[in-house]
Amino acid sequence: MVMVQRIGAVTLFLIDEMGRMFIFLLRALAWLFRPPFRITQIIKQLHFIGFKSTFVVILTATFTGMVLALQGYYSLRKFGSEGLLGSAVALSMIRELGPVLASLMVTARAGSAMTAEIGIMRITEQIDALETMAVNPLQYLITPKMVASLLAVPLLVSIFDVVGIWGGYIVGVKLLGVGAGSYWSSIESAVEWKDVYGGILKSISFGLIVSWVCCYKGFYTSLSAEGLGKATTDAVVLTSVLILIWDYFLTSVLL
Amino acid sequence: MIKLQGVEKTLGGQHVLRGVDLEIPTGQLTTIIGPSGEGKSVMLKHMIGLLRPDRGKVLVDGVDISRLKEKELNEVRKRFAMLFQSAALFDSMNVFDNVAFPLREKRVVPDVEITRVVQDMLDRVGLGDMGHKYPAELSGGMKKRVGLARALGMGPEIILFDEPTTGLDPLMARAIHDLILSMHRVFGFTAVMVSHEIPEIFAISDWVAMLKDGKVTAMAPAEEFQRLNDPVVQEFISVDAAAVH
Numbered sequence: 001m002v003m004v005q006r007i008g009a010v011t012l013f014l015i016d017e018m019g020r021m022f023i024f025l026l027r028a029l030a031w032l033f034r035p036p037f038r039i040t041q042i043i044k045q046l047h048f049i050g051f052k053s054t055f056v057v058i059l060t061a062t063f064t065g066m067v068l069a070l071q072g073y074y075s076l077r078k079f080g081s082e083g084l085l086g087s088a089v090a091l092s093m094i095r096e097l098g099p100v101l102a103s104l105m106v107t108a109r110a111g112s113a114m115t116a117e118i119g120i121m122r123i124t125e126q127i128d129a130l131e132t133m134a135v136n137p138l139q140y141l142i143t144p145k146m147v148a149s150l151l152a153v154p155l156l157v158s159i160f161d162v163v164g165i166w167g168g169y170i171v172g173v174k175l176l177g178v179g180a181g182s183y184w185s186s187i188e189s190a191v192e193w194k195d196v197y198g199g200i201l202k203s204i205s206f207g208l209i210v211s212w213v214c215c216y217k218g219f220y221t222s223l224s225a226e227g228l229g230k231a232t233t234d235a236v237v238l239t240s241v242l243i244l245i246w247d248y249f250l251t252s253v254l255l
Numbered sequence: 256m257i258k259l260q261g262v263e264k265t266l267g268g269q270h271v272l273r274g275v276d277l278e279i280p281t282g283q284l285t286t287i288i289g290p291s292g293e294g295k296s297v298m299l300k301h302m303i304g305l306l307r308p309d310r311g312k313v314l315v316d317g318v319d320i321s322r323l324k325e326k327e328l329n330e331v332r333k334r335f336a337m338l339f340q341s342a343a344l345f346d347s348m349n350v351f352d353n354v355a356f357p358l359r360e361k362r363v364v365p366d367v368e369i370t371r372v373v374q375d376m377l378d379r380v381g382l383g384d385m386g387h388k389y390p391a392e393l394s395g396g397m398k399k400r401v402g403l404a405r406a407l408g409m410g411p412e413i414i415l416f417d418e419p420t421t422g423l424d425p426l427m428a429r430a431i432h433d434l435i436l437s438m439h440r441v442f443g444f445t446a447v448m449v450s451h452e453i454p455e456i457f458a459i460s461d462w463v464a465m466l467k468d469g470k471v472t473a474m475a476p477a478e479e480f481q482r483l484n485d486p487v488v489q490e491f492i493s494v495d496a497a498a499v500h
Contacts, residue, residue, distance in 0.1 A: 126343050126346075128337075
């Protein structure tokens with residue numbers, strides 16, 4: 001009986017939490033189309049989410065491309081198909097690794113900071129202060145972050161893809177001796193526009209997930225340092241899991 | 256002007272307010288006292304619509320603000336300002352921008368006027384040369400004064416003070432009280448203050464109300480309140496005064 005009660009309580013909690021999350025998302029998105037449009041705030045967030053994530057994205061993209069080329073080369077060599085290394089690296093990058101890994105990096109760097117920033121504003125009553133000044137906190141704090149995330153993540157993913165392919169080039173062509181011509185021509189023949197569109201579509205939806213979940217967790221944090229720490233951890237874990245689950249469903253539709 | 260009728264509120268499973276009836280006299284400074292955790296701040300947040308009651312009404316000039324939609328509520332809020340316990344300054348902005356923020360948001364003052372109004376408010380609270388500082392660089396008392404300047408900048412009809420002297424030393428607490436009183440006299444706003452500073456509050460308040468067991472159990476003009484023949488009131492004000500001294 002106790003077990004049934006627990007399952008019931010957990011189920012009700014999850015339904016309640018999901019409902020709150022969706023209402024939060026819809027209310028924040030509704031402010032996309034209603035003035036005032038916070039251009040300055042959006043630019044600030046673009047700088048924070050986008051520009052400041054560039055270094056970590058380039059770093060991870062370089063090594064991802066390099067390791068992909070290394071693994072791919074030895075696998076393809078067994079079949080005498082080293083010439084396809086470029087297409088293997090590029091397709092993996094553009095379709096999967098670029099969107100997923102870049103989004104996870106943004107989650108770790110900017111998403112956690114969003115949760116902490118909004119959470120601290122909640123704990124120190126800054127969000128209440130906004131409301132008392134007749135300023136909607138969703139419109140002022142959350143919507144600019146969502147817009148910036150929707151714009152920044154696809155751009156970061158594009159950088160990730162390009163840098164990753166060059167990382168693969170360094171290892172495949174410069175270190176392992178694959179011909180530069182075959183590396184690039186295999187990319188040209190294998191990569192189609194729909195692969196690129198698919199990757200961009202994924203990155204836009206991942207950008208939304210990052211800002212949505214991380215802002216939500218900060219906005220509804222419990223009012224203690226411990227609660228904020230938990231909210232930040234929850235935000236990173238939930239965002240990462242949702243990105244991977246959503247990636248599977250999107251891939252199954254896009255393929 | 257502000258009237259609470261049978262306000263009840265449960266938070267986190269705790270029945271905090273259990274039928275609060277209270278009328279705030281217009282243009283006067285009313286202080287709400289009572290034991291910690293009795294819901295004084297919760298009651299204050301109801302007055303400005305930050306919380307909505309489970310039961311009862313919160314009337315501002317006869318309009319029940321707990322039933323208003325956000326847009327309508329924001330119109331009512333334009334008549335209010337609130338000084339929070341933690342001052343609630345935006346830590347990403349300097350002092351000047353904090354004070355200017357509501358003016359820029361509500362666009363009630365032309366842009367060219369904002370600088371003059373902000374400087375005037377900062378001068379009034381004695382922080383005229385601190386506009387460039389960030390909240391993290393200020394002491395507790397300075398933060399409260401900036402919070403007061405921000406509240407005053409809008410020229411509100413009503414200001415709510417949530418324990419404005421918490422965490423301050425006695426001298427600074429007295430300075431903040433004096434500042435609130437002098438600003439109240441200059442601007443003539445209706446003030447509602449939650450405070451534990453007994454007996455100081457009797458010197459600055461026009462009215463004092465006591466919240467106990469989720470209800471307002473006593474309310475009287477400040478001088479009269481001290482003489483109330485109510486054992487709970489007498490016990491509270493004598494214990495708190497003894498604790499202060």
